[in-house]
Amino acid sequence: MTIAQVLSAIQLGLLYGILAVGLYIPFRILNIADMSVQGTFTMGMIIAAVFSYNRMPYLGIIVAILAGAIAGVVTGILHTKFNIPSILSGILTMTALYTVNLIIASGKANISLIGKDTLYTIADKLIGNEEATKTIVTLLIAILITVVISVFFHTRTGLTIRATGDNAAMVRHTSINTDNMKMIGLGLGNAMSALSGALISQYNLFADVNSGTGILVVALAAIIIGETLFKRNGVTLGLISTIVGSIIYRFIIAIALKFDVLPSYALNLISTIIVIIALMFPTIKETHDRKAKKRLHLELANKYLNGNNMSDQGIDDKSGEKNDKSGEKNE
Secondary structure (H helix, E strand, O other): OOHHHHHHHHHHHHHHHHHHHHHHHHHHHOOOOOOOHHHHHHHHHHHHHHHHHOOOHHHHHHHHHHHHHHHHHHHHHHHHOOOOOHHHHHHHHHHHHHHHHHHHOOOOOEEEOOOOOOHHHHHHHHHOOHHHHHHHHHHHHHHHHHHHHHHHOOOHHHHHHHHHHHOHHHHHHOOOOHHHHHHHHHHHHHHHHHHHHHHHHHHHOEEEOOOOOOHHHHHHHHHHHHHHHOOOOOHHHHHHHHHHHHHHHHHHHHHHHHOOOOOHHHHHHHHHHHHHHHHHHHHHHHHHHHHHHHHHHHHHHHHHHHHHHHHHHHHHHHHHHHHHHHHHHHO
């Protein structure tokens, strides 16, 4: 791989890592399967593209974050107030957002930002190197997001959200409204998803209403890869491992495309295979460890039995010698 390909994999890994963080919050912290992340990711792309097209790239990112948070809260309301299952709530929101995205884009399926100012093009004017600009800006944003979310989940509200995900019934007994905690968590997760979409549209200078197709598998792959490499020990490590998992996933994709393992249109298949392997790995490792432990126990048992047999044989030999001596005396 060339340096440009390595940098591209890192940049995209960080950008999609923010999306993975958006899925990590409801999926791992709240234990809610949130499908609306796919819709808010695309919405973030479209909103940022529309604002960038009209020379307001920074405002576009802010509006995208707010819109994503609102969409997440809507999913939370459907789930908590109307008792609609979380998966179905997310699907309903995601489906509705497809039409919303088309409305925002004025009926256009895609928007090109070539020749328009974006966060990256403006920063490039200051730094003067396109690849360095993309890497530095993306890295700083990823670090900032990780720090802010980590700090938030160590505040009183954040700890309550974490407790709600662990044991909602217990939190409810302390007179805390768990519904509100779920809505805040879903809003935060979808805000991060929309932020990721907004940054990617300005990074690629392009946005498409179908860009979110299969994006959940990408985010899930990042989470699973991160958890396979690092055990889940706290929110901070979980966030870091998710972003690292996203970078590793991008390197796997880049290598697969470089060596023509599969054609470029098979990315979703590659993503699915990666997720399946990552999900299977803990089970395979557990089975291997269990068999290794069983073999160790058998070896110890055999050594113990062999030792007992040798001691018994020694006792028998000694008793035989005594009997022989007593027989000689009697004669």
